[in-house]
Amino acid sequence: MNRYSTPQIALHWLTALLVLTNIALPYGHDFFGQFLGGDGGVFTLHKSIGLTVLALTLLRLVVRARHGAPQLLPPEDRFQQVAAKAGHALLYLLLLAMPLTGLLFGKRPVNLFWLVEIAPLPLSDDTRALAKQFHLTAQYVLYALILGHAAIALWHHYVRRDGVLRGMLPAARH
Numbered sequence: 001m002n003r004y005s006t007p008q009i010a011l012h013w014l015t016a017l018l019v020l021t022n023i024a025l026p027y028g029h030d031f032f033g034q035f036l037g038g039d040g041g042v043f044t045l046h047k048s049i050g051l052t053v054l055a056l057t058l059l060r061l062v063v064r065a066r067h068g069a070p071q072l073l074p075p076e077d078r079f080q081q082v083a084a085k086a087g088h089a090l091l092y093l094l095l096l097a098m099p100l101t102g103l104l105f106g107k108r109p110v111n112l113f114w115l116v117e118i119a120p121l122p123l124s125d126d127t128r129a130l131a132k133q134f135h136l137t138a139q140y141v142l143y144a145l146i147l148g149h150a151a152i153a154l155w156h157h158y159v160r161r162d163g164v165l166r167g168m169l170p171a172a173r174h
């Protein structure tokens with residue numbers, strides 16, 4: 001059947017897991033701080049996961065350029081085609097913009113998974129403030145996109161009963 005390639009499926013679900021974890025970390029910093037040695041540890045993990053998402057998204061775009069995307073929606077439904085393309089493009093944009101702005105606004109070095117230090121970028125305070133403003137505001141756009149995206153996927157599966165969600169699930173799952 002029509003589905004994404006295995007690397008694309010693996011990258012999609014790994015990214016989804018990492019993004020949701022990364023949203024939970026700052027909001028649940030009191031809770032997670034108990035296991036990570038306080039807020040410093042929580043943000044070390046937040047930044048590390050965020051940069052992992054950036055790397056995985058770049059990789060994913062390369063894989064997508066090679067494998068393309070399967071035709072999961074009816075080809076005659078132009079509106080659905082365009083809406084899905086726009087939604088996915090926006091998701092990709094935020095998967096790049098969230099980690100990039102995070103990287104831009106930090107004044108202190110990033111301690112990548114407690115292993116390697118990445119020095120802060122030499123930027124003006126104004127640029128940092130702008131990047132921070134973006135990071136803190138765009139999170140709400142990201143939430144709306146993720147919720148809408150997941151709701152539409154479930155609607156396809158349970159209401160339309162078509163193969164859209166199965167196209168992003170491993171073959172063994174059905």
Ligand code: HEM
Nearest residue numbers: 019022023026046047050051053098099102103110136139
């Ligand atoms: C998938 C990537 C990322 C997502 C979805 C994300 C999301 C978020 C969210 C939801 C918050 C909490 C905002 C609030 O308290 O209102 C936050 C805060 C923060 N993020 Fe990220 N982030 C990502 C990547 C990064 C990266 C790569 C860095 C740095 C290298 C970073 C640095 C920070 C910092 C320092 C804060 C605290 C800001 C403050 O309140 O002072 N983030 N991020």
Ligand code: HEM
Nearest residue numbers: 016019064069072084088091092146150153154164165168
């Ligand atoms: C943080 C969470 C998520 C992010 C960032 C995300 C991101 C994306 C992106 C960028 C695509 C486009 C893939 C491409 O064509 O290259 C996609 C496709 C897809 N996602 Fe997600 N996703 C998330 C969660 C979910 C969830 C929870 C579901 C299911 C309930 C889901 C189901 C799907 C399906 C079925 C497709 C294929 C749609 C199609 O090609 O028409 N995603 N996702």
